[in-house]
Amino acid sequence: MTVADSLIVDIVELRRRTGTRRDVEITLMLDDMAVRDRFVVDGRLDVALTVEAITEGVAAHGVVNCTTRAPCRRCLDEVDGPMRLDFHEIFESEPTDGETWPIKDERIDLTPVIREIALLSLPLAPLCGDDCVGPEPERFPTGVYEEAQPVKDDRWAALEGLSFDE
Ligand SMILES: [Zn+2]
Numbered sequence: 128m129t130v131a132d133s134l135i136v137d138i139v140e141l142r143r144r145t146g147t148r149r150d151v152e153i154t155l156m157l158d159d160m161a162v163r164d165r166f167v168v169d170g171r172l173d174v175a176l177t178v179e180a181i182t183e184g185v186a187a188h189g190v191v192n193c194t195t196r197a198p199c200r201r202c203l204d205e206v207d208g209p210m211r212l213d214f215h216e217i218f219e220s221e222p223t224d225g226e227t228w229p230i231k232d233e234r235i236d237l238t239p240v241i242r243e244i245a246l247l248s249l250p251l252a253p254l255c256g257d258d259c260v261g262p263e264p265e266r267f268p269t270g271v272y273e274e275a276q277p278v279k280d281d282r283w284a285a286l287e288g289l290s291f292d293e
Contacts (some may be wrong), residue, residue, distance in 0.1 A: 130154045134174065134237040136187075138218075138230065141180045148179045151189075157242055165197035165249040168207065172241055176214075184219040184230055191241055199255040202262050206253040214244050 134153055141147050152175045160167035176189025191212045199206045217227040218235040228240060 128152060128154050130156060132156055134241065136178055136235050136237065137233065138185050138235055139233045141178060141185065145180050145182055148177055150177050155241060160245065162246055162249055167245055168194040168196050172245060174241060184217060185235055186217055187237060188215040191245060193245060195249055197250050197253050199259055200252040201259045202255060204255050206255045208250065208253060210248060212244055212248055216240055
């Protein structure tokens with residue numbers, strides 16, 4: 128398995144005939160694969176994709192596998208989980224903003240594509256387990272308030288002083 132910090136595919140051969148395909152398998156190690164406290168562990172993304180010459184340019188479709196880490200929404204402990212993403216993108220010489228990606232110098236750069244797909248899919252509010260009860264009592268005491276005495280209402284305190292035996 129190839130390991131790299133970018134995924135750029137030369138498409139000169141590919142574009143000689145529409146319908147030509149090429150499979151690529153690679154492990155990407157990218158920096159800054161994080162959105163605040165949610166991130167891709169080690170910035171590692173295992174990618175398997177097929178690039179294909181189409182009339183408009185080049186189609187790239189495949190799957191990305193990685194491990195994500197984010198704080199549990201109840202206890203804030205870090206939770207690891209597998210993430211699998213399918214993608215299907217089009218590359219064109221004159222790309223449509225927000226819809227297709229550029230072909231530059233007869234090459235396509237899938238690095239920003241995969242980065243964006245993964246960052247947008249990071250789990251928002253994972254749970255460390257269905258039985259998570261929330262914060263650790265020692266670190267974030269929540270029971271204190273339940274044991275507190277009920278607050279006395281001053282209006283009743285005045286009545287307590289009254290005697291009806293006179
Ligand atoms: Zn938890």
